[in-house]
Amino acid sequence: MIQRRHALTVRVTHWINAVALILLLMSGLQIFNAHPSLYWGPSSYTGAGPIFELAGGFPSWLTIPGTQWLAMGRRWHFFFAWILVINGLAYLIFSIATHHVTRDLAPTRSDWRSIGRSIADHLRLRHPQGEAATRYNVLQKLSYIAVIFVLLPLMVLTGWSMSPRLDSVWPGWVDIFGGRQSARTLHFVIAWLLVLFFFIHVFEVIVTGFWNNLRSMITGRYRIEHEQR
Amino acid sequence: MASGGVLLSACDAASRNPHVTKVLSIGEFLSQHVQHAVTSRTALAQEFTEADLSPEFRSNGTDYPDSAEYRALAMNGFVDWRLRVDGLVERPVELSLDQLRAMRSRTQITRHDCVEGWSAIGKWTGTPLSEVLALVHPLADARYVMFYSADPMDDWGTRYYESIDMEDAYHPQTILAYALNDATLPIPNGAPLRLRLERQLGYKMAKYLMHIELVDSFARIHGGKGGYWEDEGYEWYAGI
Structure with a gap:
């Protein structure tokens, strides 16, 4: 049986988001390579030294452009940063207006009760079949909520905090991250948390029926295997 | 892959x-x-305390302009140096360091953010650019303030230059700094005079200032993008 799985807006914003995040990561590594050291506090030169250093930076196959070219890396980064923000706002407005957040993403009481079993099932690669596969399971819900409402907003905020102009909106607001250089460090760490999410996400997509999942995120149509009882 | x-x-x-x-x-x-x-036109960049000062304020780019003209000025402690201010103004002037120091001054401890990603905190003292503009009376069609530096950037004699708009020019923290951390501005940091523009990135803050010009457009100046690094592809607006 074929069922409608994902709304058009969710599918479109998902793919725009995927492209933007990959280009943001790679252009971000280009920007990082211009000064491949991280610090804690408002400035880099406090006498304390960096908390992390990557001599030579990231390899060129991970950066956009593929040569040391900070000016162009910044052009890519800020263009796709705007794409990410505008796309994210479109998704949020849609998801709140259509109750996608409350209906599909917010864990229910029974979700919370089944969290232990869900963790065990994920580890054994046992996945919901039939009707249950057309809803997000609790770990899916929690990880999507973490990405959509915590990691991505933090990414945007730590990005803004590196803007000397935006820092003047309310002088000192950057101190909530520990200062501009701490914010830069957090921006870097959260980027890698998003990469970690990406790999787990793609892994789960593959092990729970790659083509069916992929089709449902492109055309919206998802095939349900009827449970054999 | x-x-x-x-x-x-x-x-x-x-x-x-x-x-x-x-x-x-x-x-x-x-x-x-x-x-x-x-952000409002006059919102201030965060200011810090003496405790936040970087032990040594990092010099980036040129640390000693490679020109006979600059060397001669530096040898003499910049007593012969003059800042020319002209262009779309009623009253062009030439100012010595002593004249600038005699004007109203502003001291600010601010964070310098380099486009490369690092930050350093320094205490800057200088003449607000608004004071100098009040002296020369900008004409109504002046839209940008050009800053021309002493440092040659290549073998063809291209010198560092930058530009800002009138809004930034009149911002209270936009100063022509002649002192860093309560001492005369060191040569690696732009002696005798450099721009401080606290709401944009470091490359906007031209060092080794020689000449300020008010213009209505920078399209025909050097590469036409408004600054040395802008001509190399960096953004004219360096607010992030």
Whole structure:
């Protein structure tokens, strides 16, 4: 049986988001390579030294452009940063207006009760079949909520905090991250948390029926295997 | 990995395509206009305390301008140095260091953010640019303030230059600094005079100032992008 799985807006914003995040990561590594050291506090030169250093930076196959070219890396980064923000706002407005957040993403009481079993099932690669596969399971819900409402907003905020102009909106607001250089460090760490999410996400997509999942995120149509009882 | 390679070479080809880079620069346009919409003209950059000062303020780019003219000025402690202020003004002037020091001064402990990603905190003392503008009376059609430096950037004698708009020129923290951390501005940091523009990135803050010119457009000055690094592809608006 074929069922409608994902709304058009969710599918479109998902793919725009995927492209933007990959280009943001790679252009971000280009920007990082211009000064491949991280610090804690408002400035880099406090006498304390960096908390992390990557001599030579990231390899060129991970950066956009593929040569040391900070000016162009910044052009890519800020263009796709705007794409990410505008796309994210479109998704949020849609998801709140259509109750996608409350209906599909917010864990229910029974979700919370089944969290232990869900963790065990994920580890054994046992996945919901039939009707249950057309809803997000609790770990899916929690990880999507973490990405959509915590990691991505933090990414945007730590990005803004590196803007000397935006820092003047309310002088000192950057101190909530520990200062501009701490914010830069957090921006870097959260980027890698998003990469970690990406790999787990793609892994789960593959092990729970790659083509069916992929089709449902492109055309919206998802095939349900009827449970054999 | 193969698809990554295709993506990369596509992005590299795109980076050299003027149509693509024009589309990418929509990002700069949006950043400039949205940042101006959400911040007031006179909102101040965060100021710090003496405890936050970087032990040594890092010098970036030129640390000693390679020209006979500058060497001669430096040898003499800059007593013969004059800052020329002209262009679209009623009263062009030439100011000595002593004259600048005699004007109203502002001291601020601020964070310097380099486009490369690092930050340093320094205590700057200088003449607010607004004071100098009050002296020369800008004409109504003046839209940008050009800053010309003493440091040659290549073998053809291209000198560092920068430009800002009138809004930034009149910002209270926009100063022509002659002192760093309560001492005369050191040569690696731009002696005898450098711009401090606290709400943009470091490359906007031209060092080794020789000449300030008010213009209505910078399209015909050097590469036409408004600054040395801008001509190399960096954003004119360096607010992020």
